[in-house]
Amino acid sequence: MTFLAIKNISKRYGPVLALDNIDLTVAAGSRTAVVGPSGSGKTTLLRIIAGFDIPDAGQVMLEGETLADGPAVVPAHRRGIGIVSQDGALFPHLSVADNIGFGMERGQADRAKEINALIDMVELDRGMLDRRPHQLSGGQQQRVALARALGRKPGLMLLDEPFSALDTGLRENMRKAVARVLRNAGITTILVTHDQAEALSFADQVAVLRGGKLVQAGTPQTLYLNPCDRETATFLGDAILLPAELGDGFADCALGRIPTDANGRRGRAEIMLRPEQLRFSMINGTASDTICAGNVIDVEFGGAICTVTLTLAKAAGTAPLSIKSSSVGLPDVGSTVHVSVVGKAHVFDTAGR
Ligand SMILES: Nc1ncnc2c1ncn2[C@@H]1O[C@H](COP(=O)(O)OP(=O)(O)OP(=O)(O)O)[C@@H](O)[C@H]1O
Numbered sequence: 001m002t003f004l005a006i007k008n009i010s011k012r013y014g015p016v017l018a019l020d021n022i023d024l025t026v027a028a029g030s031r032t033a034v035v036g037p038s039g040s041g042k043t044t045l046l047r048i049i050a051g052f053d054i055p056d057a058g059q060v061m062l063e064g065e066t067l068a069d070g071p072a073v074v075p076a077h078r079r080g081i082g083i084v085s086q087d088g089a090l091f092p093h094l095s096v097a098d099n100i101g102f103g104m105e106r107g108q109a110d111r112a113k114e115i116n117a118l119i120d121m122v123e124l125d126r127g128m129l130d131r132r133p134h135q136l137s138g139g140q141q142q143r144v145a146l147a148r149a150l151g152r153k154p155g156l157m158l159l160d161e162p163f164s165a166l167d168t169g170l171r172e173n174m175r176k177a178v179a180r181v182l183r184n185a186g187i188t189t190i191l192v193t194h195d196q197a198e199a200l201s202f203a204d205q206v207a208v209l210r211g212g213k214l215v216q217a218g219t220p221q222t223l224y225l226n227p228c229d230r231e232t233a234t235f236l237g238d239a240i241l242l243p244a245e246l247g248d249g250f251a252d253c254a255l256g257r258i259p260t261d262a263n264g265r266r267g268r269a270e271i272m273l274r275p276e277q278l279r280f281s282m283i284n285g286t287a288s289d290t291i292c293a294g295n296v297i298d299v300e301f302g303g304a305i306c307t308v309t310l311t312l313a314k315a316a317g318t319a320p321l322s323i324k325s326s327s328v329g330l331p332d333v334g335s336t337v338h339v340s341v342v343g344k345a346h347v348f349d350t351a352g353r
Pocket residue numbers: 013014016017018036037038039040041042043044045194
């Protein structure tokens with residue numbers, strides 16, 4: 001069921017068209033991640049949904065209620081939307097308890113009970129309630145900010161890069177914890193992030209913005225494996241892009257003949273593979289007779305995920321390929337390996353968007 005509908009939203013700041021006719025729907029209880037390069041319009045979109053910014057044209061509808069229709073808008077405080085920003089924006093002079101309880105009725109009998117429930121919900125120790133924000137770590141401050149936003153019982157939660165100031169390990173834990181809290185509370189969530197891996201792992205739906213336009217929206221799997229164009233492909237992760245000659249359901253390319261997801265297409269096209277679709281195996285002796293023999297030119301040890309870079313023996317002049325590998329059984333630089341492909345290559349939709 002559509003919970004939030006964004007229809008033909010446009011927003012201009014002077015000469016800059018920050019949002020150009022954006023259409024996006026968000027299902028009830030789902031998590032959407034909005035990603036895109038810097039300046040692509042992510043924050044502007046979030047601010048329009050929150051009511052902090054006014055669109056020039058288009059509508060924002062929440063549960064059937066019109067929140068914005070061009071410049072006619074419902075004010076932010078009447079929208080029932082929670083927002084957690086990058087810095088958490090806690091009040092430094094208030095205790096954690098008072099930050100969480102900010103906006104609750106002072107005399108409210110069950111205020112303390114509710115604050116306890118909220119701090120439990122974000123999995124923080126109640127012993128922290130008397131502390132000030134500066135006595136908390138960055139991750140703990142973000143949890144307090146989330147608890148404060150949850151206290152207003154929002155139907156929709158907007159997260160504007162809330163994990164970006166945190167270290168990698170903490171960031172991942174926080175992301176999982178926040179996803180769990182919001183899922184348990186059944187709150188529909190929109191996350192703005194410039195971190196593609198974060199978007200893919202957090203969301204049910206990923207929306208990619210570029211130059212103020214929505215270029216693609218869909219499940220993380222769809223966007224990662226079937227991106228609409230090469231920019232989206234490379235934005236969402238490492239991609240191997242190869243020229244190919246398409247036949248019915250296959251492509252002839254530097255890796256030999258491999259199956260594609262484009263039945264019925266023929267002629268020249270660019271195909272895409274993700275690096276984890278390539279595998280190598282060691283071969284001895286007659287490597288040069290194998291169409292997909294590769295010469296290893298670099299091995300980057302990265303712990304759990306290593307990168308083996310090679311050139312294809314029979315496709316001189318093509319760019320080196322990088323294969324993701326486990327740390328076990330890495331080839332030596334200078335050795336020859338056999339390269340095979342797992343799954344199908346993706347063919348970009350030439351119709352474009
Ligand atoms: N108040 C403003 N006045 C003028 N231009 C603005 C304003 N806010 C945003 N812009 C411009 O609109 C475009 C979109 O900005 P926005 O902040 O939405 O991008 P973003 O995708 O969130 O970027 P980032 O990832 O860097 O935060 C940019 O070109 C930006 O310079």
